[in-house]
Amino acid sequence: MIDMIRAELFKLRKRSMTWILLIILATFFCLMFFATYGIISSPPDGMHGVAIDEIKASLQFPGVFNTIFSTAGTIGTLLMIILGASSIGNEYGWGSIRQVLTRRGIRYHFVISKLVSLIIVAFIGLLISVVIGSILALITSNLLGSVNWDSITASLIREQLANFGWTLFALLPYILMATFFAFLGRSAIAGIGGGLGFYFIESIAVSLLGQAGGWLSKIPDYLIGPNVTAIMPPSPFSQGMLPSAGTSLSTLHATLTLTVYCIVFLTASLYMFKKRDITA
Amino acid sequence: MDNNADLVVRTEHLTKHFGKLVAVDDLSLEVRKGEIFGFLGPNGAGKSTTVGMMLGLVAPTSGKVEIFGLDTQLHLPQILKRVGAMTESIGFYPYLSGENNLNYIARITGGISSTRIEKVLDLVELSGREKDKFSTYSLGMKQRLAIACSLLSDPEFIVLDEPTNGLDPAGVKEIRELIIKLGHEGKTIFLNSHLLHEVEQICERVAIIQHGKMITQGPVKDLMKKGDLLQLQVTEPEKAMAVLNNLDWIRSIVREDDKLFIDVNAERYAQISAVLAREDIFITEMRAKDNTLEDFFLEITEERTN
Numbered sequence: 001m002i003d004m005i006r007a008e009l010f011k012l013r014k015r016s017m018t019w020i021l022l023i024i025l026a027t028f029f030c031l032m033f034f035a036t037y038g039i040i041s042s043p044p045d046g047m048h049g050v051a052i053d054e055i056k057a058s059l060q061f062p063g064v065f066n067t068i069f070s071t072a073g074t075i076g077t078l079l080m081i082i083l084g085a086s087s088i089g090n091e092y093g094w095g096s097i098r099q100v101l102t103r104r105g106i107r108y109h110f111v112i113s114k115l116v117s118l119i120i121v122a123f124i125g126l127l128i129s130v131v132i133g134s135i136l137a138l139i140t141s142n143l144l145g146s147v148n149w150d151s152i153t154a155s156l157i158r159e160q161l162a163n164f165g166w167t168l169f170a171l172l173p174y175i176l177m178a179t180f181f182a183f184l185g186r187s188a189i190a191g192i193g194g195g196l197g198f199y200f201i202e203s204i205a206v207s208l209l210g211q212a213g214g215w216l217s218k219i220p221d222y223l224i225g226p227n228v229t230a231i232m233p234p235s236p237f238s239q240g241m242l243p244s245a246g247t248s249l250s251t252l253h254a255t256l257t258l259t260v261y262c263i264v265f266l267t268a269s270l271y272m273f274k275k276r277d278i279t280a
Numbered sequence: 281m282d283n284n285a286d287l288v289v290r291t292e293h294l295t296k297h298f299g300k301l302v303a304v305d306d307l308s309l310e311v312r313k314g315e316i317f318g319f320l321g322p323n324g325a326g327k328s329t330t331v332g333m334m335l336g337l338v339a340p341t342s343g344k345v346e347i348f349g350l351d352t353q354l355h356l357p358q359i360l361k362r363v364g365a366m367t368e369s370i371g372f373y374p375y376l377s378g379e380n381n382l383n384y385i386a387r388i389t390g391g392i393s394s395t396r397i398e399k400v401l402d403l404v405e406l407s408g409r410e411k412d413k414f415s416t417y418s419l420g421m422k423q424r425l426a427i428a429c430s431l432l433s434d435p436e437f438i439v440l441d442e443p444t445n446g447l448d449p450a451g452v453k454e455i456r457e458l459i460i461k462l463g464h465e466g467k468t469i470f471l472n473s474h475l476l477h478e479v480e481q482i483c484e485r486v487a488i489i490q491h492g493k494m495i496t497q498g499p500v501k502d503l504m505k506k507g508d509l510l511q512l513q514v515t516e517p518e519k520a521m522a523v524l525n526n527l528d529w530i531r532s533i534v535r536e537d538d539k540l541f542i543d544v545n546a547e548r549y550a551q552i553s554a555v556l557a558r559e560d561i562f563i564t565e566m567r568a569k570d571n572t573l574e575d576f577f578l579e580i581t582e583e584r585t586n
Contacts, residue, residue: 003387003388003390004387004388006387007384007387007388010383010384010387011373011376011384014375014376014380015373015375016375094371094372094373094374095367095369095370095371096371096372096373097371098335098337098367098369098371099367099371099372099385099429100388101335101336101337102335102336102337102360102363102365102367103360103385103388103389104357104360104388104389105336105356105357105359105360106356106357275339277332277337277338277339278332278337278338279329279332279337279338
């Protein structure tokens with residue numbers, strides 16, 4: 001199994017798509033930081049001092065960490081859906097799946113090695129996000145005054161390590177969903193379409209159901225987006241990007257709900273992949 | 281000696297349904313150790329589905345496949361360690377070089393050195409182009425890489441599904457020679473091909489399937505003998521037809537202008553000459569028609585279709 005994971009990482013490293021997605025991630029961070037800095041440098045009419053201060057804090061240490069994780073969680077979800085779906089779907093498109101399966105014969109090795117390698121890539125992507133975000137925060141902090149080094153304490157670092165873990169965990173249901181759709185449709189398009197489609201439709205559904213009364217308003221509590229929101233650090237930039245609601249959900253509820261989604265998608269993918277024929 | 285110990289592949293009443301379509305129907309065949317076995321059939325006959333079931337890509341609806349005496353449904357990982365396969369549609373990663381594609385396969389297979397990768401690349405004459413991306417390869421080069429891949433682990437049993445597709449005549453000849461060489465090294469080869477001329481030259485035994493059913497199997501020489509024809513040119517073809525039709529040891533006669541094609545055992549040729557001479561019919565030309573595997577294949581598959 002270890003050799004298969006290493007082989008998967010070898011492929012991901014050699015694939016230009018991985019690097020392109022990484023460039024998109026870095027570019028998104030840069031654009032977001034500098035555009036936000038531009039807004040607070042010359043605020044639009046009607047923007048209050050409190051709002052400006054909040055945004056300023058989100059570009060400086062220590063508040064910037066929330067910005068980094070929520071941004072990485074949002075853009076990371078979209079990028080990992082694309083990478084996860086194409087990692088599985090293209091195996092069908094290129095026919096390379098037959099090459100792999102006629103070597104190993106144990107199908108769950110294929111699924112697990114793919115998922116583990118995708119989680120490793122997500123981990124690396126998140127780490128890169130923290131590095132890029134921190135560099136950008138150093139620049140914006142200096143532009144806005146100076147870096148408050150006293151705010152970087154051991155407890156802050158511990159808290160950010162926990163946030164790192166939660167953000168990585170928040171990516172999992174979407175990665176597993178995209179790979180499930182790719183297995184289901186035996187194509188990258190099915191995985192990307194299914195994953196992104198669910199992501200955006202869920203956002204709309206959560207907003208609409210939030211307006212409804214009775215049991216309908218409870219449905220978002222069991223969808224992915226609101227539970228992701230519940231475990232992610234808050235940030236002014238996540239408004240409108242992650243499905244709203246969920247702030248009232250407990251961390252335990254969110255963790256359990258997301259774990260159930262992960263188990264369902266993983267089990268369904270494994271079962272489907274084991275049972276299905278691989279034909280030309 | 282136990283005959284089963286000599287078997288590399290044995291399918292037993294192998295059947296595969298895709299919904300209402302019966303792709304493979306009660307197929308039983310045997311491939312012996314060290315032989316080059318040809319698997320023939322028209323398009324859509326069920327050849328690739330059979331290969332898929334042998335390699336664990338397709339689950340049989342009923343029946344079973346045994347390779348090295350082990351059931352593929354139960355012992356696939358152990359079996360695949362001893363098998364090299366080239367499937368019909370070549371599947372490699374377009375963004376990796378030929379060498380890196382083999383590197384990847386070597387990593388997931390385990391126990392394959394870089395020297396072995398170099399050796400198989402050399403064997404299929406891809407050395408010099410191994411650093412180029414797979415997406416830049418011609419069809420023939422892709423085919424060669426697939427063959428190299430099937431040989432990577434130096435397997436005892438090699439499955440080749442249409443290995444000469446897309447190759448030029450020189451390439452076809454090289455692959456033919458390579459397969460024969462592998463056969464001489466004691467490898468067992470299962471060759472799925474529609475190039476009957478190739479199969480005729482390479483294989484010792486063949487099986488022919490149509491509509492998923494086995495039509496015939498046996499040594500190539502025996503199968504070709506089944507269809508021996510005597511070609512006669514005579515002075516009075518109509519009269520000759522009437523005379524010969526009365527002989528019960530003649531299986532069939534077909535007339536084309538002044539030529540008669542007679543399906544008869546070779547030992548009766550002299551008798552035919554004598555019978556016609558007694559009736560004052562003179563033979564102007566007499567020769568045994570060289571029957572090829574292609575003739576036999578077309579004859580037997582058309583017969584079934586009709």
